[in-house]
Amino acid sequence: MTDEPNQNPNQPAPPQFDPAAPNQNRPKLRKIRGFPFPMQGPDGQQQVLLGLADAQQISDKLVVTQPAFQGVLPLLDGSRDIDQIIAEVGRGLERPVLEQLVAQLDHAGLIEGPIHEKLLADMKAAFDKSETLPPASTAQFADLLAMQEVGQEATAEQKAEIGPGKLRETMDMWIETALKDAENPSFDTLPKAIVAPHLDYQRGWYNYAQAYGRMRVVDRPDRIVILGTNHFGQSTGVCGCNKGFESPFGVCKGDTELMDALKSALGDDAEKLFENRYDHENEHSIELHIPWVQHVFGQDDSGAYPKVFAALIHDPVVNNGESYDGNGVDLEGFIAGLQKALGAVGGTTLIVSSADLSHVGPAFGDQQTLEGEEGPGAEFRAKTATHDKEMLETFTEKRLEDLIGSMAWQQNPTRWCSIGNMVAAARVTDPERIELLNYAATMDPQGTTFVSSAAIAMF
Numbered sequence: 001m002t003d004e005p006n007q008n009p010n011q012p013a014p015p016q017f018d019p020a021a022p023n024q025n026r027p028k029l030r031k032i033r034g035f036p037f038p039m040q041g042p043d044g045q046q047q048v049l050l051g052l053a054d055a056q057q058i059s060d061k062l063v064v065t066q067p068a069f070q071g072v073l074p075l076l077d078g079s080r081d082i083d084q085i086i087a088e089v090g091r092g093l094e095r096p097v098l099e100q101l102v103a104q105l106d107h108a109g110l111i112e113g114p115i116h117e118k119l120l121a122d123m124k125a126a127f128d129k130s131e132t133l134p135p136a137s138t139a140q141f142a143d144l145l146a147m148q149e150v151g152q153e154a155t156a157e158q159k160a161e162i163g164p165g166k167l168r169e170t171m172d173m174w175i176e177t178a179l180k181d182a183e184n185p186s187f188d189t190l191p192k193a194i195v196a197p198h199l200d201y202q203r204g205w206y207n208y209a210q211a212y213g214r215m216r217v218v219d220r221p222d223r224i225v226i227l228g229t230n231h232f233g234q235s236t237g238v239c240g241c242n243k244g245f246e247s248p249f250g251v252c253k254g255d256t257e258l259m260d261a262l263k264s265a266l267g268d269d270a271e272k273l274f275e276n277r278y279d280h281e282n283e284h285s286i287e288l289h290i291p292w293v294q295h296v297f298g299q300d301d302s303g304a305y306p307k308v309f310a311a312l313i314h315d316p317v318v319n320n321g322e323s324y325d326g327n328g329v330d331l332e333g334f335i336a337g338l339q340k341a342l343g344a345v346g347g348t349t350l351i352v353s354s355a356d357l358s359h360v361g362p363a364f365g366d367q368q369t370l371e372g373e374e375g376p377g378a379e380f381r382a383k384t385a386t387h388d389k390e391m392l393e394t395f396t397e398k399r400l401e402d403l404i405g406s407m408a409w410q411q412n413p414t415r416w417c418s419i420g421n422m423v424a425a426a427r428v429t430d431p432e433r434i435e436l437l438n439y440a441a442t443m444d445p446q447g448t449t450f451v452s453s454a455a456i457a458m459f
Contacts, residue, residue: 015107017099023113027102028078031055032110037064052110056232057282058119059109065101072098076111127278132244132251137284138291141201142167142248164248171295174205175213178438182210187457190218192429193351195422195456196292198228198285203442203451204356210438210455212292215350220297222347223255223307225338227421228286228354230312233279237328239312240273241280247290250299255307261341262309269337272329279312285354285418286310293352313420317407331420335427342428353425355418357391357452358384358441364415364449371447381450384414385441388452391416396434396456400426431458 018024037051050070052063072093075085082102086093102111109116127133142163147154149162179185196211197204230239240262244254263270280286294305313331318324321331342349360380361370368380394403400423407419426434434456441452 014100015103017103021106021113023111024099024102024106026078026081027076027105028112029073029076029105030110030112030116032073034070034073037062039064052105052108054108054110056234058116058123061108061110063101063104063108063110065104069101072101076102076105078112123281124278127281130243131254132246133241133280133287135245135247135290136282136287137200138167138247138287139163145170167248167291168295171209171292174209175216178206178209179213182214185214186217187214188218189459190215190221190348190350191457191459192431193353193425193458195353195355195425195454195458196289197356197453197455198288198354198418199356199442199451199453201288204288204453207438207440207453207455208288208292211457212296214437214457215296219348220300221306221350223258223309223345223349224252224293224297224352225255225258225342225349226286226289226293226308226310226352226354227424228283228310228312229356229418229421230279230283230314231285231417232282233276233312235276235279235312235314235328236325237314237323237330238273238334239276239279239314239328241286241310241312242274242277243280245287245290245308245310247287247294249291249294250305252290252293252305252308255309257345258307258309258341261344262337265337265340265344266329266333269329269333272327273311273334280310283312285312289352289354313418313424315412315417316404316420316423317412320408321404331424335424338424338428351425351429353418353421353456355422355453357388357416357418357454358414359417359449359451360384360414361443361447361449369447370443370450377447381441381443384450385439385452387414388441388454389439392436392439392454392456395422395426396436398426398431398434426458429458434458 032052033055035051037049039047039049041047049064050067052065072085072089075088082095082098086095086098105111106113106115109119143159145166146159146163149166150158194211197207233239242254242259245252266273297306299305314323316331323330360366368376370377370381372378391403394406404419404423407416437455437457439454441450443450
């Protein structure tokens with residue numbers, strides 16, 4: 001905490017404010033996310049403090065402070081020094097208290113300065129050293145399954161040996177459950193594209209299985225193009241990845257042939273596409289699809305899983321498809337470039353739109369609670385679902401410009417987060433028909449989050 005008077009002698013001393021450090025004297029806050037941080041106070045009473053973390057996940061450190069500092073944080077924009085911030089805030093804010101907060105933010109890499117620059121440089125260097133991105137959440141899930149099998153004391157070797165098999169068993173169980181009553185449990189042909197969630201598996205498995213489970217008997221594609229959502233990164237437009245991806249099952253190599261063709265097709269924009277490739281380092285919307293691709297399509301005669309190219313698509317609602325600042329790769333240019341590149345490399349391609357839909361509830365800033373089988377919470381959930389289905393109907397009818405226009409006019413009221421990659425998948429493939437396979441939503445037990453998703457196929 002920033003204002004706790006007593007220091008535990010077993011804990012390291014808190015970072016000290018350096019008046020000679022320009023970045024501390026005129027602090028500029030990076031992109032952060034705030035969240036409630038429950039903590040037991042000195043009197044034994046529970047109190048809720050304010051947790052601050054790196055929204056871009058470059059730093060893994062947290063700062064915990066008093067909720068009253070919410071009004072101070074917007075002033076840390078680099079245009080004011082410490083004295084100016086104190087004068088503007090007033091209300092008894094003392095310089096030592098603000099200095100301590102700034103020192104902690106700097107130590108955690110949450111303000112711009114040498115510490116953040118070092119963390120960023122280290123992350124970029126590590127990213128560029130490898131040809132593939134290692135698994136994160138999918139590996140954690142496989143480890144969890146292994147621990148359920150052999151106990152919490154499972155060793156790393158046991159997790160590596162048992163986890164992948166248990167993950168395959170779990171995926172098969174999910175597919176069987178999701179499709180047991182389906183009229184069409186298998187596609188006759190490989191779709192041109194699918195839409196499936198990027199929710200964690202515990203919440204999203206049903207719609208993953210609805211889409212991927214139907215492709216177990218279709219022809220294996222030559223490549224997979226996964227279009228995700230940029231949750232944490234710095235790119236203002238479409239952001240490509242120049243790597244392959246790992247999962248507990250193994251490696252999907254990067255499709256270098258398609259990447260080269262896309263660079264050629266984009267011309268002057270090619271460098272922009274991969275400039276912020278580091279945004280993929282901590283992005284989950286691509287990784288969560290890799291095990292499904294590997295499980296459903298398997299390995300070829302050489303033991304290789306399908307090649308993959310991945311890109312994160314920005315929100316076309318914000319600036320009508322242009323990049324947010326006019327300097328990134330715009331949606332139209334990327335779509336045209338990808339179409340041209342796919343034509344140049346030939347073969348069969350499956351495009352995956354990694355898409356979640358609405359994000360509503362108190363955790364996302366809504367005042368309305370979600371809980372209850374009746375009353376305002378139930379009405380709010382029903383209204384969200386109705387809006388989702390109206391927008392999904394617009395999408396399945398291929399009225400893509402209407403979808404973008406409607407969301408822009410309404411200011412995306414339920415916070416769909418993947419309009420860009422859904423539209424891109426449909427525009428690139430130009431399907432004859434778009435079929436909604438399933439719609440689902442999930443809510444946490446406390447009623448603070450309601451997130452929806454869909455399984456869709458394009459033919």
